[in-house]
Amino acid sequence: MKIYYLLILLATPILVFGQSSDIYIDNIESKISALDTVGSGKVEFVDSALNIKVVYPFKAKKVDGKVEGYYLDNNKLAFSGKSIKNLKQGLWEYYSYDSLGTPTTFQWFNYDNDSLSGPFMQIKANRLINGSYLNDSLDGAFKSQLISSDDSGNTILAVLDSGLYSKGKRYGEWVFFKNGKLFQIGYYENGLMHRNWKEFDLLDRDTNTLMVETQYFEGTKTGNEKIYFHYDFIPCPDTEDTNCIDTIKVMEFEQIPWQDGEMTGSYFKTDEKANTLEKGTYNKNKKMGEWVFTDPISKTEETINFLDDVRNGPYVLKVNSKTTITGTYAQGKKSGTWTYRDETGHKLRDENYDKGIRSGDWSYYQSQGALGLKKVFANDTMVELYEYNKDEVETMIFEFRYKTNSAVVIKYQELNKDSLVFKDFVFQPDSGGLNDETFMELFKTSGKDTSVFILDGGYVVKKDGQPDVMGTYSMNVMTGNWDYYYNPSILWRKVYDMGFMKFEMFLDKATLAPIDKGDYVLWYGAERPRLEIKVKEGLRNGKSTYYKVDGEVLKIEKYKDGVIQ
Incomplete structure (x- = not known):
């Protein structure tokens, strides 16, 4: 063997x-x-x-x-x-x-x-395949069908695809099915997708509705692709079932330009009423130049310029055909002045940016067009804040200095009817830091609450450009010299320590020397006495009469050598 x-x-x-x-x-x-x-x-x-x-x-x-x-x-x-x-x-x-x-x-x-040469029939992975070979390569008519059974055990055949082979490669027209529904019809050349391809709606069980048309050249998309509608899949409303998905047919038409497999050329999208929703130009899959986006429901039109798919150049938003926002992008970031208006054309605000960061003046306008509020930014942080009256006169001014412990030191000016007030505050914002969007509202509701805005630093009141009151706070406590300029020639000085007045003096305003002797009136204003006093060697000596603002006597005290009797 x-x-x-x-x-x-x-x-x-x-x-x-x-x-x-x-x-x-x-x-x-x-x-x-x-x-x-x-x-x-x-x-x-x-x-x-x-x-x-x-x-x-x-x-x-x-x-x-x-x-x-x-x-x-x-x-x-x-x-x-x-x-x-x-x-x-x-x-x-x-x-x-x-x-x-x-x-x-x-x-x-x-x-x-x-x-392998000649016709064959093959069963492979639940598929019945009929075709023909030539020299071990598929050649000629080809069809594959899915094999399944009904409830009675009868065999069911459903076509999956059919077409022609030449030397092992697909050629000519091919037809594809899914779940018994026509899915695609297209042409092959040398095994590659070629010429016009059509894709049909698989969710509509009753008709063979064309959904997408695509042009190919030797396997590469070239020409206009047309999408006649598409489906959105969203969670079902009014249900807690997370597995429930609602299918929405969206009747929007898209025309996508292709060259050598890349989006290049004019693109547009319309709704079922032929309203343009989007239009613009692609270059090698990237948006270029001016693009317009329209929403017929909100009646908005947005014009954006692009460079290599990045926003670059003028930006315009219109609502009801009225321009509401204008600005400029530079390499994807806001740059320069951005202007916002309402639908009547009234200017709401101007914003300024430097490489996408808030910078310089942000101006907010009143209904009559006058400047109403101004924020000044440096490196995306608000450093100044101004409020104006209807005549564009500054009524409130804030200067912000940010400390390393997150506290904010605020220098504040306020214009009242007959005075100008200067105060220094310390403000401790929450962990999110000072909110420049809500700060003014907070100050108007809590500005007098010294637990929120702590008095710390100088305090000055001026009238007619001249000092009226000058003093210093330390964490809400009066400290040091407090000077009151209620008389044209003399100065009333109170000296505080830890919030308690240690003593007071009446000084000559010009020399700051103690007043020798005399009778004086301290005034609220013209012909409105505040306090009548007798002074000797800078101290009260004799009767002191206090008045209310309306002129009524408030109280009378008697002093000797500065000591109340």
Whole structure:
């Protein structure tokens, strides 16, 4: 006996029926090495894993004749075909059996000198495939169908795709289906998508409605792609079921320009009433130049300029055909002055930016057009704040200095009817820092609350441009000299320590020397006395009469050498 080495390759699938279920096996490769054989006769090869016994006829040490495979469990014929001198030839058939043992040819192939050539029928991964080979390459008509069963066990075939092959590559018109619905129709050239391709609506079960048209040249999108409508998938309203998805058909038309697989050229989108929603130009997949975005519902029109898909250049927003926002982008960031108006054309505010960061003056306008509020920014932080009256006169001025402990030191000026007040505050914002959007509202409601705005630093009141009161606070506590300029020639000075007045003096305003002696009146204003006093050597000495603003006497005190009696 001699030992021969032989490789038998069966490059086709076999359907093997076991006792419990059908098993599909793809690309079976039976490798037989060190096979005991003779020059002529039959040799059996058993593969228990595949439940197959194969009988090979040998002549002159080569497989020559009818090759047969049998199922091990029932010894019924599984497949058969002819080989001549180790080369498969002609028809090879594969069999299955029903419960009565009746055979059915479920797939078959044709060979010419061991190469697949001619028509075939194949079952592969629940698909029934009909086609033709030439020299081991698909060639000619081709169709694949999905195999399934109904509730009664009857076989159902649903077409998946059909078309032509040439030398193993698709060509000509092909048709594709999904779940029994027409999905795509298109043309192939040399195995590549070519010319016009159509895609149809899969969700509409009743009609074959065209959804998308795309142009290809040798596998690459070239020309205008047309999308006639699309679907949005959103969570179902009025339900807590997170798995519920609502399908919305959106009747919007898009025309997308393609050149060599890249979006290049004029793009536009319209709604079902042919209203333009978007229009602009692409260059190599990037937005370029002017783009216009329109919303018929909100009646807005937004014009944006792009450079390489980044906002760059003038920006305009219109509402009801009225310009409401104008500005400029530079490399994707706001730059220069941005102006906001309402739909009547009234200017609301001007904003200024430097490379996307708030910078310089931000001006807010009153209804009659006068300046009403101004914020000054440096490096995106508000450093000054102004409020104006109807005559554009500053009535409130804030200067902000930010400390490392997040506290804010505020220098404040307030214009009243007959006075100008200067105060220094310390303000401690929350963890988010000072909110420049809400600060003014907070100050108007809590500006007199010293637990929020702590008096710390100078305090000055001026009337007619001259000092009226001058003093210093330390964390809401009066400290040091407090000077009151209620008389044209003398100064009333009170000295405080930790909030308590230690003493008072009446000084000559010009020399700051103590007043020798005299009777004086301290005034609220013209012809409105505040305090009548007698002074000796800078101290009260005699009667002091206090008046209310309306002129009524408030109280009378008597002093001797500055001490109340």
